[in-house]
Amino acid sequence: MTAQFTDFNLKPEILAALDEINFKTPTAVQERLIPVVMRGRSVIGQSQTGSGKTHTFLLPIFNALKPELDQVQAVITTPSRELAQQIYTAAKQIAAHVSPEIRIGNFVGGTDKERQVKQLASHQPQIVIGTPGRIADLLKTQALDVHLTKTLVVDEADMTMDLGFLPEVDAVAGAMPEELQMLVFSATIPEKLRPFLRKYLDNPVVEEIPVTTVISDTIDNWLISTKGSSNNDIILKLLTIGQPYLALIFTNTKERADELTHFLKSQGMKVATIHGGIAPRERKRVMKQVQNLDFQFVVATDLAARGIDIEGVSHVINDGIPEDLDFFIHRVGRTGRNGMDGTAITLYAPGDDARVAELEDLGVEFNPKDIKNGEIVDSYNRNRRTNRKKTQKKLDPTMIGLIAKKKKKIKPGYKHQINQAIKRKDQMDRRIAERTAMKVRKKTNKEEGAKKKR
Known part of the structure; x- marks a missing residue:
């Protein structure tokens, strides 16, 4: 029998919040871990992007929250400002149904620290969400008080480590009580992350949610060779032929993102750009415009692969294969969400065969395509020569x-x-x-x- 959120003994106001956003059936990670977290256990949850990790920790946190208690009760760290904003938005949606009012703080780098210090001096939030650097900084200046905090969430732990934020998370965890419930969520658990986990997690519940398909079956996954053509020209054709509702185009570097944006704008297209080289306020403004559907095309680096949750992305285009193949899954996972159809298109050069083969070894299946006479048509299998050689004497x-x-x-x-x-x-x-x-x-x-x- 399929589980329902009503099976978790959640408070009525939380169920009302879920009903508002039409959440009826929990995902695999939610079904397995919400009851465990509600029992007070520390957990390590490993599951792919878009699997519902955010509500896996938010629902138990809100269910255990004591609104009358004027202190920080939970801290959620996440490696990017965009992802912090996404979690903050989800938390505010739940909080809107809870009475009395729940105070939620969103503390990220690139924002007005002095203003935050003044706000903290008058009252402490009950839930803290933010990037490790800013939270650790507020702790260092003693503006933020977490010495009674019961729960620490480390979201996207592998990305946190990759970006060098683990020492800051260590400092945050070190300022909390010894009997701390730590909830670690990650797409992967690299070996370098394990010493940190052993330091703070005593006999945690470890759940690895198996991926039945590396890419959602709602996504049509295309592979297009760039041989004899430029990436710019191919991307322009893809955007004009398919007329996507909303397309995310991922590049491997900030410089390439700017170059592609300049080219598309020169062709009369209205394009938004999101990468780490853009000032935080400007990035926030652009994100708001994208979410309001002011832009049909968004060029982004991998900063956006995990850190952005834009609804209605119909197409994802990979300008190239990322160095870290995990990011390929995160990129493609931006489309085909919530049961909707999506199209992911990856451009590859003749020298990328080995990288494509690595993705195929991970379980990624591609449909080879080509552009001919203004139409997207089926193409030949790039391994046709290899397969033919196998049959030769x-x-x-x-x-x-x-x-x-x-x-x-x-x-x-x-x-x-x-x-x-x-x-x-x-x-x-x-x-x-x-x-x-x-x-x-x-x-x-x-x-x-x-x-x-x-």
């Missing part, structure tokens, strides 16, 4: 050695010599086989003749 070591002697500059008639050598070798093999067969027949006839004489 295998040469014996003698022939391999002969072919290996071929020089870079082929002499006239060299290929003919090789073909003739192969032909002679085949003839010799056949003669040897015939002689062997003849010997066997003679021996058999001789033995049968001897038997008759007996």
